[in-house]
Amino acid sequence: MSTAADFRQMLRGAALRVTRPRLAVLEAVRAHPHADTESIIGAVREDLPKVSHQAVYDSLRTLTAAGLVRKIQPAGFVARYESRVGDNHHHVVCRSCGSIADADCAVGEAPCLTASDDRGFTIDEAEVVYWGLCPGCSTNENS
Amino acid sequence: MSTAADFRQMLRGAALRVTRPRLAVLEAVRAHPHADTESIIGAVREDLPKVSHQAVYDSLRTLTAAGLVRKIQPAGFVARYESRVGDNHHHVVCRSCGSIADADCAVGEAPCLTASDDRGFTIDEAEVVYWGLCPGCSTNENS
DNA sequence: TTCCTTATCTTGACTCGTTCCAGAAAATGA
DNA sequence: TCATTTTCTGGAACGAGTCAAGATAAGGAA
Numbered sequence A, B: 001m002s003t004a005a006d007f008r009q010m011l012r013g014a015a016l017r018v019t020r021p022r023l024a025v026l027e028a029v030r031a032h033p034h035a036d037t038e039s040i041i042g043a044v045r046e047d048l049p050k051v052s053h054q055a056v057y058d059s060l061r062t063l064t065a066a067g068l069v070r071k072i073q074p075a076g077f078v079a080r081y082e083s084r085v086g087d088n089h090h091h092v093v094c095r096s097c098g099s100i101a102d103a104d105c106a107v108g109e110a111p112c113l114t115a116s117d118d119r120g121f122t123i124d125e126a127e128v129v130y131w132g133l134c135p136g137c138s139t140n141e142n143s
Numbered sequence C: 001t002t003c004c005t006t007a008t009c010t011t012g013a014c015t016c017g018t019t020c021c022a023g024a025a026a027a028t029g030a
Numbered sequence D: 001t002c003a004t005t006t007t008c009t010g011g012a013a014c015g016a017g018t019c020a021a022g023a024t025a026a027g028g029a030a
Helices: A004-013 A020-031 A037-047 A053-066 A135-142 B004-013 B020-031 B037-047 B053-066 B135-142
Strands: A070-072 A080-082 A090-094 A100-103 A122-133 B070-072 B080-082 B090-094 B100-103 B122-133
Touching: A004 A020, A020 A037, A020 A053, A037 A053, A053 A070, B004 B020, B020 B037, B020 B053, B037 B053, B053 B070
Parallel strands: A090 A122, B090 B122
Antiparallel strands: A070 A080, A090 A100, A122 B122, B070 B080, B090 B100
């Protein structure tokens, strides 16, 4: 369970200034995993009603670059963010509503990280997205 | 090697009307793998100078829905299309310039297709994206 | 504490890929 | 060929995200 003090340390550790918007964004991302930017703006404004959307966009970009949050952007959907970082987990995405759930990799640690032929690319990450229907949409589809 | 006649059959087989824009789009996607929409519009207009961008967008969407072309949309980049469908291959994407190369799966057929925990989702596809730098951008980065 | 420097935030306009709309045109089946 | 239905044209509109300039506040030094 992270507290405001922890968030301060995280920011300090990343050589970032500790600002109210950033603390609020960290808190919002932790409280609402897989939330899109608009939802995060809403959550942040419960604490700081006057933050500009730009401040949230900037904070998210900065925090993502610092590795404190992770940006997820499934094809055809808007960007979403999560605070679970550094454990190389993957995601299940609903084709219908875009909802996201975490999925640990089937094969264990860093599974499909090696392409059979890298075409001369310097590969630093393998991203796996499982596409399907979430329980809710799956039910509606059948009815 | 596909010809116009083949394209006609493909469209017919998918119960789609055979129109000049669609034939031109199929040809353009085959000739320019991993091209974005704007490039495809350009290529199509070499054959049909007067097609509207909307016709190309519509055609691409229809053809994608019919499974005749595949849409690729790496996070942060515009949509791209390819005509290689149905073989479950993956992609290597350059973080810097967005260029894409094909990558057959390391582990063979349908590799990471099984999540350890599907969270109740009905999964129908596993998408793997390898992120890195293409040979060109990798060189510039070092200089 | 106070001041200075610099990063960050506010405000508001703007970009760009993509979609929506209504009418015109063209493809298919009878 | 005609009628029906789908598709295409042209242009407006949408929305997530970005850009820019000035105001503000965080962090370090005195």
